[in-house]
Amino acid sequence: MDTNKAKKLKVMNQLVEGHELTTQLQQLLSQPGSGLGPAEDLVAKILGSFNNSISILDTFEPISSSSSSLAAVEGSQNASCDNDGKFEDSGDSRKRLGPVKGKRGCYKRKKRSETWTKESTILEDEFSWRKYGQKEILNAKFPRSYFRCTHKYTQGCKATKQVQKVELEPKMFSITYIGNHTCNTNAETPKSKTCDHHDEIFMDSEEHKSPSLTTSMKEEEENHHHHNGSSTENDLSLVWPDMIFEEDYHHQAIYVNGETSTSINDLGSPDHLVFGAGGDFGFSENEQYFSIFSPCSNLS
DNA sequence: CAAATTTGACCAGC
């Protein structure tokens, strides 16, 4: 297996990028005329770069002897669905308070697909997704949102992704892609890039895909109820498209095919992170992502 | 009115 080599390469790339970005930041800060916007942007990139490095290293050398079984779990793809999931009303069934009509029967929990995770401030990609769930994660401050390909039923595309804010860097999102797209997205996106980018790294800045936003870019109102006295969020929410598009896909490295992104959570210092205190997090996408921003209070 | 999102219930793995 040459995955170790590949991971080394990724780490090297990340570190080199971090170095370059830091140099840029240094130059920016030395110039009195420049505002702090670009500098903050660079800081986000740098942090993302280092986070990615750490993530890669985390998979490169399993720290504890834990989880040697994670990769080998082939199969189990078809969970036992034998009983047709028909727990109709034959007394047993599960409690089903309320008017849940249809059988909710068995479903397959995908166990091992190709997964890769990136951290980015960009939530969009060239695919269209539909949100199908959101969960609060145990040690995470922010809920995780679950997306499936819009063409899941029309074209049988099984790709999903999970999006969660990075605790350490609230500008960033940890985006885990699960499975490859089998759908034909050419009809919707000018960019005819199929999803073959697993296990590769997007360090090439000429990649510059402008993610075709299927978003409606609606402005948020509820976003403002977090105001900590400063109204900088408004400014940034006006600015975010620029931020988004200027952020090319530099810092997107990724580790592949491991378990899901637990390592990122492990990095977290569980302190309170001030929400929008620095004026970050101003960009809010459409509302499928929007609810990610709100730190969740466990109300179970 | 169709498509997308929200949200709580359901389900499987550990």
Place this chain on the structure above:
DNA sequence: GCTGGTCAAATTTG
């Protein structure tokens, strides 16, 4: 039993 992932009814949005 807990937790994360998925389903699907209800609701919202375009």
